[in-house]
Amino acid sequence: MAMRQTPLTCSGHTRPVVDLAFSGITPYGYFLISACKDGKPMLRQGDTGDWIGTFLGHKGAVWGATLNNEATKAATAAADFTAKVWDAVTGDEVLTLAHKHIVKSVNFTQDSSCLLTGGNDKIIRIYDLNKPEAEPQEITGHTSAIKKALWCNNDTQILSAADDKTVRLWDRNSTEVVKQLSFDMSVSSMEYIPDGEVLVITYGKTIAFYNALSLDMIKTVDAPASIHSASLHPDKDFFVAGGDDFKLYKFDYGTKEELESYKGHFGPVHCVRFSPDGELYASGSEDGTLRLWQTAVGKTYGLWKCVLPEELVSENSDTIYCTTAAPEIKA
Amino acid sequence: MSTLVTVLRLPRGPDPNGRGFDPNSTRFVALCPTTISASTETWTDSVEVGEEQRARSALRESFLRTLIAMTNKQVQFHMYERVEVEAKFGASDIDVLNFQVSELQTPIGVQKEALLRAKHRKMLLMTVYDADDPPIELPTDD
8 A cells, every 4th residue: 555655844943944954873863953044943853853952042043054973063054143053962052153244054074173154255164163263264266145065075175055156166275166167047055975975956946966076967857846955865866855836856866757746845945855864854944844754655764653554443553643744646 | 545654743842941952861961071061162171070070979979878878777757747757768769759668657557668759858857767876867958
């Protein structure tokens, strides 16, 4: 019997969710941080969506959020012109890094020793978290607001996407541009997959895949609607995307075929990411919610339970929660 | 026909009264660098943490030894409504939420075995005495 996707809705935010990030897999599971225009980024258990805590301190919309691999530190980028570093275990604010304009993006190096920031002042900054009072290294060149800045190539290079319709690859030491991609429109999102050095870029209705080292294009796929964010599965067999039409799309990476689409959100999807184990993906929306979706629908994982047909009519079956989602499954 | 996937429960939402980061969670207990404030310049001050840990260890050991010393001794519990009861002390549970006692002398009779809830005492002043030793008062933190 075919199973229909039951997304898990994580409520709590009161404004649009604009960014989300997973940690790596830790001895305590993996974690998820969400950035929201309500100024209160939240930490959740990654496989269940259970709220763990809220990072309180920003005085404006939070545009970017990230966790280090061990989920011991968090960083956030906000409209109050600061980036903040947090202890992700206690929820305490550890560092405030003042900027001259709205900060949009934050990213830790693999060893969590440095933080990359980027935002509306068009400058990429590298902060040494062991010497936070020292001036950050600055990388200039973009001519418009930076949307996303990410470490790549073992933290020796930096990828940045800006409203100047370019994606640039920088050398960390020389701070020079190594390579540049130009587009006809602004890039809406960027995801870097270290394993395999793949870069996922979205613009318009297109999801594009590039080699992160050479910036050679691997392939592009067009979706039925304008896409705001996409994520490639760790095994590189699927990718998911979401955007203006409120739906989540699942594609086969190899064949580029659209496999499934799901309704559920009540507003445009701003961000989507696969979990580090690939078992689920999370989406954040204008509707203020995060939703968790199963990669293999019907599998027992997290809060989802595989129920055999005979159990469905049993008197002893566990409470069954159903959302009002009306998923469309393409045959 | 397709069936909706079942879920065990919905994800837990935020606590309206607090910012979360439960200090009793496994992760917090394992990773939190005790009470050293996050405003220190270094992530951990290993000397201070070490000293604090030693002090905490000493206090824990002292508390456990006190409990051991009280085993099978006659104790007196001072409870609400000026109730005082005597019993033979057995053991405490790990979170010091309950005390196991025997021969509990209550106003309505003697209870052979009983579990006293630690919360149901206004102030716990256990007077431990033994026929051969002078009484010692052991105030507990409440």
